[in-house]
Amino acid sequence: MKNKQKLLAIYSKLYARFGPRKWWPAETDFEVMVGAILTQNTAWANVEKAILNIKKEKALSPKSFRDISLGRLKRLIRPSGFYNEKAKKLKSFTNFLFSSCKGRMDRLKLKNTRFLRKRLLEINGIGPETADSMLLYALGKPVFVVDAYTKRIFSRHGMIKKYASYGEVQDFFMNNLPTKRALYNEYHALIVELGKRYCKKTKPLCNSCPLKDL
DNA sequence: GCCCAGGGGGCTC
DNA sequence: GAGCCCCATGGG
Numbered sequence: 001m002k003n004k005q006k007l008l009a010i011y012s013k014l015y016a017r018f019g020p021r022k023w024w025p026a027e028t029d030f031e032v033m034v035g036a037i038l039t040q041n042t043a044w045a046n047v048e049k050a051i052l053n054i055k056k057e058k059a060l061s062p063k064s065f066r067d068i069s070l071g072r073l074k075r076l077i078r079p080s081g082f083y084n085e086k087a088k089k090l091k092s093f094t095n096f097l098f099s100s101c102k103g104r105m106d107r108l109k110l111k112n113t114r115f116l117r118k119r120l121l122e123i124n125g126i127g128p129e130t131a132d133s134m135l136l137y138a139l140g141k142p143v144f145v146v147d148a149y150t151k152r153i154f155s156r157h158g159m160i161k162k163y164a165s166y167g168e169v170q171d172f173f174m175n176n177l178p179t180k181r182a183l184y185n186e187y188h189a190l191i192v193e194l195g196k197r198y199c200k201k202t203k204p205l206c207n208s209c210p211l212k213d214l
Numbered sequence: 215g216c217c218c219a220g221g222g223g224g225c226t227c
Numbered sequence: 228g229a230g231c232c233c234c235a236t237g238g239g
Contacts, residue, residue, distance in 0.1 A: 023220095040221040046237060047220085081236040085222085127222045147220060163229080192220055201218075 003159065003176045010211060011183070014190040017210050021189035024137035029105045031060055032138035036130050037089050038080045049079035062103035065094040089125030096123050105138070113141045128166045136188070142181040144173040145188040149195025156199070157211060 001009070026032045031051065038047045053076040054060045059068055074087040094103075100119065101107035108116070113135060120131040128146070135141040146169045155162045160172055177183060198209045 036220085039219085041219065041234085042221085042236080043219040043238070045219090049237090079236065081219090082221095082234050083236085085234055089222090125222065129221060133220080145220090149220080165228090188220090196220090 003172075006159070006214065007173065007176050010214060011187055011190070013210055013214070014194055015186065018190055018193045021186065021193060023185060023189040024133075028060070029109075029138040030062060033093065033134045034060070034065075034090065036133040036137070037086060037093060037125065038077060040082070040086070040130060042081050046080045050077040053077070053079070062094060062097050062105075065090060066098060066103070085125065089123075092124050093126065096120075109139050113143065116141070117143070128170075132170075136181060136184055140181055142179045142184055144170050144177070144184045146170050146173070147188070147192065147195075149199060150188070150191050152201075153191060153195060153199050153211070157214065 024032045024035065026035055034054075035047055035051060038050050051060070057064075057076060059065070059076065065073070070087055070091060073090060074083045077083050077086055077090070080086065096119065097103045097108070100111075116139065117131055117135060120126050120134060121128070126134075132143045132145045135143045136145055146166050150173075151160070151164065151169055154160045154169070154172075155164065160169055164172075173184075173187075177187070194210065
């Protein structure tokens with residue numbers, strides 16, 4: 001089977017199995033971008049606790065993030081781990097928002113994808129996966145998000161090299177799938193669901209994996 | 215106690 | 228380029 005057919009077949013199979021994932025779970029685009037930083041190497045349940053703390057203080061907005069002290073921000077996001085690093089990252093990100101669009105997300109969305117990605121990657125603490133998550137899930141740009149599960153699953157099934165770089169994996173998906181943000185949105189979320197259930201690090205082979213016979 | 219989570223940066227070779 | 232370590236909490 002060709003890669004294009006195979007990728008769509010896998011998508012259909014995962015969608016039939018897990019249904020729509022409804023990503024990204026957030027009330028605002030700003031919340032999505034904050035969550036993208038907080039979830040770095042962190043279980044989502046812990047991110048939710050941090051976000052709830054911020055919401056309780058009514059501080060989940062660009063202006064609040066600009067005005068809040070670093071120490072107070074650290075205290076609020078503590079449950080998400082790496083809080084010393086992440087508080088600084090959130091401040092850097094907030095500075096970017098005000099310098100590029102006066103803290104207004106609707107203005108940020110008007111800028112073109114390549115430019116935005118370049119600028120996001122210049123921010124300390126935002127790498128490829130975080131930048132692409134922001135572009136896709138907050139700004140609605142058609143960018144495929146690659147994570148550890150994506151590499152693990154698709155290399156185990158022989159579709160990409162085991163040590164393929166982020167860009168190589170991303171190109172593989174974007175060159176073989178139609179450029180649709182809704183498709184990219186759902187596909188990545190489905191991959192994460194599959195990975196959580198069937199493709200852990202410590203289990204090299206997944207006998208019950210839904211993709212076993214493909 | 216152990217392993218890992220919806221990564222990224224800094225360093226070495 | 229690859230490999231290693233650090234960041235830190237909380238759930239299983």
